[in-house]
Amino acid sequence: MFxxxxxxxxxxxxxxxxxxxxxxxxVWERIVARLPDSWGVLRHDKRGHGLSAARATLSIETLTDDVETLLDQYRVGDFAGVGLSVGGLVMQRLALRRPAQMTHLVLSDTAAKIGSPEIWNxxxxxxxRDGIAAIGAAILERWFAxxxxxxxxxxxxQAMLERTPAAGYAQVCAAIRDADYTADLAxxxxxxxxxxxxxxxSTPPALVRAMAAGIAGARFVEIGAAGHLPCVEQPERFTAELLGHLRG
Structure with missing residues (x-):
């Protein structure tokens, strides 16, 4: 795994x-570039994306397994988890698996349940059948303002999206489709x-706000002039909110 x-x-x-x-x-480059140089950072390409090979079976649980493997490999102690979209589902699971290690949680443009089989299938x-380029325009409209x-x-x-392996993309779609962690938010x-x-x-603010309401004490912030990837479109605002949360 890269x-x-x-x-x-x-x-x-x-x-x-x-x-x-x-x-x-x-996708996190603009955030990492704005962090203090002394801060630790662990990033990875999830299975079937970027330079990471796919695996025979995939779920949100196995994606979370991969993150735990990296935490153990580098002997990471306390950490803050930051998850975007499906990465937010992973971080929700990690928050429950590693409650003593994860000191803070940041969830961006995600929910406890995202979409339905009627959307994902x-x-x-x-x-x-046709490759990611066949739906690329529709996805990018949801990604960006x-x-x-x-x-x-x-x-x-656009190039990053369209170069994602179709099989890996489809596997993660199925993992999202099959996940519902609503009951675990509390x-x-x-x-x-x-x-x-x-x-x-993709995950409208009302859906994200509803997830936040299910987490005790969670603070919800809406970022203007941004779509599904505010860490790309509004990195200064995203980083400011992140730093304020960790230092607060």
């Missing part, structure tokens, strides 16, 4: 990131920050 690790210096915190569907660890069939889609940056993320005890792009139509 990953990148930077150990923390002294008493600085370590952040463990989990990416969204159709992206690799580079046709997408899986199309991707496996209209103004951002007119920038030169936009082509970078068990999350970490101080939790929940972020949502105001123009996100």
């Amino acid at each position: 990953h990148g690790y930077r150990p923390a210096l002294g008493d600085a915190p370590t952040l463990v990131f989990a990416n969204s569907l159709g992206t690799d660890l580079r 046709p997408r899986i069939e199309t991707v496996l 209209p103004a951002y889609r007119q920038t030169e940056d936009f082509a970078l993320w 068990r999350i005890a970490q101080p939790t920050l929940v972020l949502a792009g105001a123009e996100d139509s």
Whole structure:
């Protein structure tokens, strides 16, 4: 599994990131670049994405297994979990598996249950038959606010999406389809920050806000001029909220 690790210096915190569907660890570049140099960072390409090989079977639980393997490999102690979209589902599970290690939780543009079989099954069939490019335009409309889609940056993320292996993408779609952790939200005890792009139509703000309401003490923040990837479109605001949460 492809990953990148930077150990923390002294008493600085370590952040463990989990990416969204159709992206690799580079989705966090603009956030990592704004963190203090002393902070630890652990990023990875989930199975079937980026430079990570797929596995025979995949679920949110097995994706969480992979993160735990990396935590153990690098002997990471306390850490803050930061999850985007499907990465948010992974971090919800990790919060319950590693309650003593995860000191803070940040969930961005995610929910305890995302979509339904009626949404995911046709997408899986199309991707496996015709490739991701066949649905790329529709996905990118949900990912980014209209103004951002007119920038030169936009082509970078389009390329990232369309180069994701179809089989790996479809596997993660099925993992999302089969996950429902609504009943477990009340068990999350970490101080939790929940972020949502105001123009996100993949996980609309109302859905993300409802998830936040299920986590005791969670703080919900809506980020303007951003779609499903506010860490890309509004990295300064995203980082400011992240730092405020960890230092608060």
